[in-house]
Amino acid sequence: MGRTLYEKIWEKHVVKHLEDQPSLLYIDLHLVHEVTSPQAFEGLRLKNRTVRRPDRTLATMDHNVPTTDRNEPLQDMVSQKQIDTLEKNCEEFSIPVFDLFHADQGIVHVIAPENGLTLPGQTIVCGDSHTSTHGAFGALAFGIGTSEVEHVLTTQCLKQYKSKTLAVNFNGSRPFGVEAKDIILGLIGKYGHDFATGYVIEFRGPVQEELTMEERMTICNMTIEMGGRAGLFAPDDVTFDYVQGKKYAPSGQAWEDAVQEWRTLYTDDDAVFDQEISLNVSELEPQVSWGTNPGMTTGISGHVPKEEEVEAADRNSFHKALEYMELKPGHRLQGTPVDVVFIGSCTNARIEDLRKAAAVVKGKKTDSRVHAMVVPGSMQVKKQAEEEGLDDIFLQSGFEWRNAGCSMCLGMNPDALKPGQRCASTSNRNFEGRQGSGGRTHLMSPEMAAAAALTGEITDVRRMLKEDAG
Structure with missing residues (x-):
């Protein structure tokens, strides 16, 4: 029997499988921000541990940062302390950080894709529920809790139970004035805010082929708003064109080799999902x-x-x-x-x-x-x-x-x-x-x-x- 896209990524990253227990999954990219990381770093200190792969870790300041003049002191002392703490932690554990004055600073789920850090076939985690955004690239990406942040920092692995699979077919064609946000809101409005609990979702169908990468990110971003564990689009030429030339993306022969591998990331024709539903996009309005x-x-x-x-x-x-x-x-x-x-x-x-x-x-x-x-x-x-x-x-x-x-x-x-x-x-x-x-x-x-x-x-x-x- 064939395998789904999710199953292919999952199997490639399982370090150890145990019966009736969570598997140990290798993590390719760990994204960190100022709100969910302080306790995790403190846990490393208390246990005298180091960060396993600083080169597979990236931090940014986004949740608490002011969006006005950053030369002014923060009014909220808790926010200031979290920002200062992240900077100190990243310096101590040799983790790159996009601080308030960094040219690449921004929201964690925006900066990783635009810098070529998010790549097809990866496993990506962050202490933030909207990590599902990165699934637009054919990456298995999901949010984790603070104790899990500490675990990934220490081991570059994470204990996880394998999820059920759900195919969401976007059929029809987009009417005038209907955008990606309307598609995902229309889907959640039809089926409910918790219908996908326990599932990894693959978005499929003729409409998905017309979506830009930024539109796919919008849809995957809100996977969590229907209860889903993660959302996925199979990578295609739209994906590769977006990634190519980005700062941290592969180049030269490494790029050619990567694309060849990424082209194998699709759901086989004879693969079976645990559940399958459809949305007629033609019937949507804003x-x-x-x-x-x-x-x-x-x-x-x-x-x-x-x-x-x-x-x-x-x-x-x-x-x-x-x-x-x-x-x-x-x-x-x-x-x-x-x-x-x-x-x-x-x-x-x-x-x-x-x-x-x-x-x-x-x-x-x-x-x-x-x-x-x-x-x-x-x-x-x-x-x-x-x-x-x-x-x-x-x-x-x-x-x-x-x-x-x-x-x-x-x-x-x-x-x-x-x-x-x-x-x-x-x-x-x-x-x-x-x-x-x-x-x-x-x-x-x-x-x-x-x-x-x-x-x-x-x-x-x-x-x-x-x-x-x-």
């Missing part, structure tokens, strides 16, 4: 979340469900979500006022995202009631955007143009919502308080967020796109 998990999502022309449309077992969480979001059953999302627009996060802060959002706002002004901000995913993205003049487009429209960081995605830094504020956000989670205590988040694509900034309310961006097309 998506907007209305509740407090990404499964509470509908199309822009839709409405908050009515009580009779919700399964009885889900009604308590349904009412709790509406109470928090201050919405009523049957409420139509289009026209709902917003206070803040956030374009950023490891989901949607790459150069393609910024280009698309800039195209919507070019020559127009944001609504005076809206606080709008753009936070590039990395300093490389920021530099490229400025070279293309995107910063001027955003600034002239009324957006704030920031430095790279996780920013308002998680409210762990100065960029947080105030209680009661409603935000059109390109991030990945709309949990209660995720973007700030009492803040209300509506997830959407960069184009949809840009449209909301112009009108001051949740808006169908397709109308603007058609007007701009003439």
Whole structure:
């Protein structure tokens, strides 16, 4: 019997298999940031241990960093201590770190792909749930806890049970105005925020062949939002073209050898998945979340469900979500006022995202009631955007143009919502308080967020796109 892509990567990295116990898996790349690593490094000191492969480890500062002037001292002393601690730990254990003033600093799941560190067939871990992003390259990538961070630092291995496999087939074709964010929100909205728990997902079908690498990263990024352990796209020429020439990517004969090996990373025709589902992308429209998990999502022309449309077992969480979001059953999302627009996060802060959002706002002004901000995913993205003049487009429209960081995605830094504020956000989670205590988040694509900034309310961006097309 044939093997799935996941099974091929898994089998290549198993160091030791034990019956009825987790296998020992070799890790190719370990990504580290300032929030989930301090206790892990302290554990090394207490046990008098060293880092096994500093050359397979990379650190960056992203979660707590300010996105405004970095020459000013941090107001939050906890954040300052975490940043200082990471710098000290990396110096002591000889780990490369992209600090606040490094040209490559940025969100951990943005900097690794753009520097050619993320490669097909790898195993990649990080103390962050959205490590699934790297699966866009055909890498087995997943988040780990702090104790596991310490284990990988010490051994370059990790104990793991083998996951079940799930194929998600994207059928049909993308309608006008539907982006990668709409595809993944549409999938989670259809099947629920926990339907993939325990599975490694492979995204397949004719639509996936049309997706750019940055779009694939957006989809894999939100694998965790449906409960999945990891998400995967089989690497292809789109992948290889993206990786080639990157700073840390193989070159010369090593590149030719690598591509030859990467071309074997696909699911065999006779392989069998544990489960298989489909999404007809042709039926999608731009998506907007209305509740407090990404499964509470509908199309822009839709409405908050009515009580009779919700399964009885889900009604308590349904009412709790509406109470928090201050919405009523049957409420139509289009026209709902917003206070803040956030374009950023490891989901949607790459150069393609910024280009698309800039195209919507070019020559127009944001609504005076809206606080709008753009936070590039990395300093490389920021530099490229400025070279293309995107910063001027955003600034002239009324957006704030920031430095790279996780920013308002998680409210762990100065960029947080105030209680009661409603935000059109390109991030990945709309949990209660995720973007700030009492803040209300509506997830959407960069184009949809840009449209909301112009009108001051949740808006169908397709109308603007058609007007701009003439």
